[in-house]
Amino acid sequence: MYTDTEGIILKQIKTVSGRRMVLLFSKKFGKISAGTSINEKGKGKSALAMRPFTYGKYELYKNRDTYHINGAEVLKSYYRIGEDVEKYMCCSYVLELTERVLAEDAKAPEIFYLLLDFLSIMEERKKKFETLVLAYQVKLLQCYGNMPKLDACACCGSTENLTDFSIKEGGLICKACILQENTNDALIYELNFAIVDILRYFLQNSLKALKSLALEESVQGQLQQILKDYFAYHLDIKTLKSEGFVMGLSQKK
The missing domain is CATH 2.40.50.140 (Nucleic acid-binding proteins)
Known part of the structure; x- marks a missing residue:
């Protein structure tokens, strides 16, 4: 055919x-x-x-x-992506991540148009490429239907005393539930309201609306680590060839 x-x-x-x-x-x-x-x-x-x-x-x-x-x-x-090494590596990372998320022979129109938007915006972007990569990762989870729970405790559903973010539970958890968890668990992060606000902002806006956003290095680095752990735990995406370069950009800066 x-x-x-x-x-x-x-x-x-x-x-x-x-x-x-x-x-x-x-x-x-x-x-x-x-x-x-x-x-x-x-x-x-x-x-x-x-x-x-x-x-x-x-x-x-x-x-x-x-x-x-x-x-x-x-x-x-999108040939201009290749004119900047950092931009090229960030885009290579996104292609590799997208390829790992996609199932073979399964239509994914939302992700398809999301990737087109990303490449179009990235070609024009002059700096802070990692911020757009993080926004893409969050939007990718949203399209995939695997976003962290951010409006209530992922364990009990309470909206009170949300103090931590648990990778395993898939979102925010309250003080009562954290006391029942292993507090030495490396996949539990003390709640940073800046991180939560950024995740919500990413979800509420299109990628095009985020084209000029630039995160502070400290917030960006923490969000990178949380998303890395989240993709590894929930989607079994643990090692990407281009990941070391992208993660290293924030550490160098």
Whole structure:
């Protein structure tokens, strides 16, 4: 069956005989693996559409559970992302994280448009790239349906004396429940109302509305660690190749 779809290139892997396997986040089918003989280093319009940080239209041949990309054209190339190393690594991290969150062959239109918004905003952003990455992570959890509980205790439902944030319980917990928990648990964070306010602000606003937001380094660093632990515990995403670079940006500053 021949078909086409809009999509975002997540990753390309070279295989034997000049062929490549492409991980494509497609609008029509979700995340798919597709073979292709198109070389991203070529000069044709199809080659340009195979490069990282490219939003394109892809001609596919689907045979049962396999896909092959026969042709492609660029709809939008976010080439300026590659002009800044920090920006490039932050975007690489987001692509890698998104790829790990997505299920194979499952449509995810909310995440698809969220990623397009992120790439568009990031291409224009001049500094504080990590803040936008954090906003994307929170919005990604929101789209995935796995956001921390922020309006009441994740254990008992009380709205009184919310004193800590528990990774395991998935949100805020009250003083009474914290006394029943292991207070030496590394996955329990003493409540920082600035962090909670930021999480709520991220949830209440679109990514485009957050394009100029820049967090203080101390708050940013703590939020990075909380989200890292949260993704590891609840989505089993523990190690990403680009993670060390992104986490290190705040530590250097």
